[in-house]
Amino acid sequence: MNESIRTVPHHDALIYAMVTMSAVDSTMTDREMKKIGNIVQNLPIFASFDQEELISTAKACAELLQADDGLDAVLNVIAASLPPTLYETAYAMAVEVAAADLHVEQEELRFLQRLRDRLGLEKLIVAAIERGARARHATR
Template sequence: MTTDLPSFSPGDALVAVMVATSASDETMRTSELVAIQRMVDHLPVFSDYDDSRIRAVSQTVMSLFEEEDGLDALFGLIRDALPERLYETAYAMACDVGAADGRLYAGEIALLAEIRHEFNISRLHAAAIELSAQVRHRTL
């Protein structure tokens, strides 16, 4: 599969980061899927995005998760498509998906650390993004 990978648009890359975050703990919760759809529907970065692409991007992510070096291939696709100025945006979206159900699971924590590393996000910026996601998803 990794030899015949599709190319991603910047919007696809952002969706892939969110789907990967949701799938990273082996359970894609409804709250996470709703968070992804809500962001695609409302964030300005997706204003020209064809949301019918979500399914194909999700299938690519899930297929890559089944491969031995699939995560590396996924990050390669994402880096090829995503402008560096959107790396922190992608991380913020990943944090929002992870926080959508009220807690972070081990797989999500590990993937977020990998995203920080792959996108070279400073620890200070990452902490600010993580805290903002946490406070946005608090409940009464």
Template sequence: MLNAAPRFKPQEALVCAMVLMAASDRQMSDAELAMMSRLVQELPAFSDFHPSEIANVTETCLGLLNQTDGIEAACTLIRDALPTRLRETAYLLACEVAAADGDLTQEELQFLQDFRIGMDLDRLIAGAIERAARARYQVI
């Protein structure tokens, strides 16, 4: 019997976007994990999402990455779970996680490009989101 593909609720899809970003360079830093936890606790989109659910969503997302075309499949699941207006939110959350540990690796940059395409976001909108995230984490 084949396992059915997972289906995400909107909040789970948003968490999966963060997990995929954090895992895109094959290592999830403490800063990225802390950022994910903070965003889930603080943002209105997660008002009725319990932080303890992060572990289950993370496991599901990482399982998707182990499959052939895993990122593409995960992006499809995320896109299908989110209303169009929350796709920008998913991209923003991915950018926030990317900025959490400072420098972006080539793998992370490639993931953001693939994720933008997967979410069907306009390049200018994505660029504005990326620039806003970068501006938030500038140091003096």
């Protein structure tokens, strides 16, 4: 493992989790991008975040993902940059982006598994977050 893992501000790390979720299936849908924008615009954790920085933060994440070990690098940055109190928040935001287009691909499920493993989230917490997202996005 690297002796030093790059860190970013916590806002950026949360955005990295969402952008990576959107990108892992190689299709960043308009619904997913709109969901990311809505989350950044409306959730209290982003109150002090400069909305004008969203695009550049998303681009920085995309550049990191392009590296040979891109997904591992992004997961390391997320885990190293967030305080443990925001691990569940990062996972919940990733789940919201996955649910945005009402269909979750296998690549997205694998990313969620890697994210929850990397953050060491408890199974019951993960189940509650996922169930809440299913309830919010139900269509019938």
